[in-house]
Amino acid sequence: MSPQPQKAVGSPLSRVDGRLKVTGQADYAVDHDVPGAVHAVVVDSSIALGRITGIDTSAAESHPGVLKVITHRNAPRLVYRDNPVSNNPRGRRLRVFQDDQILFFGQPVAVVVATTIETAQHGASLVDVSYEARQPTTDLAGRPGDPLLNYARGDTEAALASAAVRLDREFHLARNHHNPMEPHGTIASWDGDKLTLWDKTQYVIGVQNEAAAVFGIPVENVRVISPFVGGAFGSALRTWPHVAIAALAAREMGCPVKLALSRRQMYFTVGYRPRYQYRLRLGADRQGRLTAMAHEPTYETSNHETFWEATLFLGQMLYNVPNVSQTLRTVSLDVNTPLWMRGPGFSSTSFCIEVAMDELAHELGIDPVELRLRNEPTKDLSTGLPFSTRRLRECFQTGAQEFGWGRRNPKPRSTRDGDWLVGTGVATGCYDTRRARAEAHARLDAGGTAVVQSAASDAGPGTYTSMTQVAADALGLAVREVEFRLGDTTMPPAPPQGASQLMASVGSAVQDTCDKLRLQAIRLAVGDQRSPLHGVRPDDVVVIAGRLQVKDKPARGETYRQLLARNNLTHLEANGGYTPPAETPYSMYGYSAVFAEVGVDARLGLVRVRRMLSVYDAGRIISPKLADSQALGGMIGGIGMALLEHTVTDHRDGRIVNANLADYLVPVNADIPELRAIYLDGDDRKADPIGVKGLGELVKVGVAPAIANAVFHATGRRVHELPITAEALL
């Protein structure tokens, strides 16, 4: 097949769904107008451990407009089949209203169904639950950790013992919540034993399988619709209990039920980035070459489920370290289960490694950029595999140049601007390139427009737009002639929109599908005696602006419309997909070099980021404007992680103290200075057919340590705890 010119891919398009969103016409989960729907509001537990001894629902039930109150006392038994498909971690997931046990603070204990949302809310506040509370353990330090994973190469202890320079540090990272703008919510509607769910999700197939498992019905009986998602950052990768509650309530009521979580409830049952305690020891020679790294990360999980995230990858592959040991522990607490949050595992680990690298650089008097370059590996030491592409060196070189790193005075506390101490810092970012099986369907209509679909989701990165771009070029159509649809289980299957795998996977599936469709049209033309293309080798035909033509003789050709009309066809269609190879002989990661400049008020301890630059090695950039949205969003998220975000638990009773957006601080516009993203011009075909390496997760990794290192450079104070607040710097 002749390669198609790339016109849409690589051009800075605005979101194709942007107008819908800014004019309020994009329907998010609970926005859908489902006739006859009633409203449900969840009642949460106000203890973290124990059991329910009584539930008085009489006040709620007698309130006008309240239709029903469902609790474990009147709820039907649910099947809860095992379900390995829906990102459920190992363990026993929470089963809604099946018993009187309380496992964590904010656990749903009842649901109130009413004619209006206001009535349901008031009804929920009238439900009087009594408990027998036991002392919960919610503090990471409160229980010993259970070993989850180990890794070792070489002899780390011996290498540490004989290292010329050694560092032994302990890091503490606060729990963070995803806090998407759109709260989680679901509408459930039954038709016999068939269930339709309008849900906020990054994985419609995950919700479909979980709902089927909970109710013990065939997977095909569940349809999940999720065309728009107002942000998620990972929180919608699982099917949380409220989805089952909505479906349960709808079944009990015999009519559709709408259920949205409140902002407060968003801190209880939809996951979070776990709190970490991380001991890191490293050894190096005097030239700064690492000889050993010993990692002992510990993070929190729930008592009922064992959460896993990618905490160990970076320590194994990021630098050229011959001796590595890792012991990952989890601490099981009386809390809800964590869930992957942007740059999961990598963001947390990178903070520890990259701050330690900065300390090493300082101790040895080596420039922090130079130190990283000295530790560049030539292959992935964890697998022995070569890198598909690894251009971290270029990231640092370009970044140093553009950021003006060369002008930096390495001495801490050497630069002042009025009351502010100014410092710069740098860190490496890295995230693995994942791919998964994905399918797509494309249909070319007689009018010369196309519809392409796949059951992907778009939680904000701009999947609608980027897939449209890939499809438009593959079909030789203008962007406005192609419509991409997603977010419905009736569409061909797609993986979750997480772990930055969607572009590579669904993008490759869309490419394959549209290539097939184009080829079908080309074959039809070259085999059609009435076509000007009759007899031409299919390989010599390209499609440009909806016109099939001989590559070297563009005058010879015809349009899709002419071709289909003459053949009396209403449309052509094709199915395609992408299956990653069972084994890839490469180590595949995206990389970045992150540079930050901060000001620290010398007396008041306030930290404000002054500018930031990241340079990415992320393969091909399909949609530069959307890539910038991702990059800036990632940097902003990183500023939050570094300086503000902190879910606080009161360990006396396991209560989350700051379960609202006034007390859980995220950056506001005034905190965001000049941010800049540069992408190395790349194309990694070893990673996947469209040459991308994933961006959405990578952009968060390395930001917090770059800021922390800049704070050290500004003040001479090394902080090993996130977030970095004024009290650490006074």
Add this chain to the structure above:
Amino acid sequence: MYPFSYTRASDLRTALRAGADGGRYVAGGTTLVDLMRETVERPGTLVDISGLPLREVTATKGGGLRIGALMRMAEIAAHPTVRALYPVISQALELSASAQLRNMATIGGNVMQRPRCTYFRDVTAACNRREPGTGCGAREGFNRTHAILGTSEQCVATHPSDVAVAFAALEATVHLLGPAGERTVAFADFLLRPGSTPQREQDLRPGELITAVEIPAQPRPLRSGYLKVRDRQSYEFALTSAAVALHVRAGVIRSAKVAAGGVGTVPWKLSAVEQRLIGARPSEALWAQAAEVAAEGAHPLAHNGFKVELLKRTVERQLRVVGGTR
């Protein structure tokens, strides 16, 4: 939210009557409605006073100001007379909340706002202010943002207002109108420390309405300003803050008005700091020496010990900003 009835008062008399009947005044609604949603507040009747004619800034004799209780925060901040005479007031307002809130919120409501303590606002937590006798969740809980001054066994919540700190510094008076007529209360006496009755937050009798806040005339020239220290650059309550107004004549400080926010259960007047300033000549050393006593009497809790030092530094900084360096 509990069901409630709603009436709009067309004039002061109907407002007072509805207030006397147990109605709860609502002005901008920016904080009362929030608290009703959280069921912290459960008024049976709301009396909307936003249409009452209490929306003027008037200059009083000698350079004082009278600010109508229903003036919006944004209106006051932008008011030319306020900006010219009392930058400390407009700055405190501009550093409060968000533009949207400032467009709705009134000065009466601002002074009356209730604590931001998360235990107070979480109806499942213990709180003596919300439910007397249930205990204080914050005292032994997470209290990073709580008060270090004016606390009691019963309560450690700060008064959250910024502009009230400026009012406290400038020794404002509160004009009240109630069933029994008009009265005025010194600002320092209007907002109450929690003591053993934390549920009593103001010296306000049933049915009484704030009609205005009055700033007494100050000796001129007067330089003033407000500094707010917080984790993020905007849209957050103060960790610490300082309102400072100085009158310097012939190189000597003749009048000093200083108060701090974010640290007290009420806006905290820093008389000891003022005493060290009056009669002295502005200098870096003086600012430091005066600020040294800013946290006198502080009782830090487990997580807010840093506020002691931060308060001193905040006051020192703002003295320098307003009083100038050397």
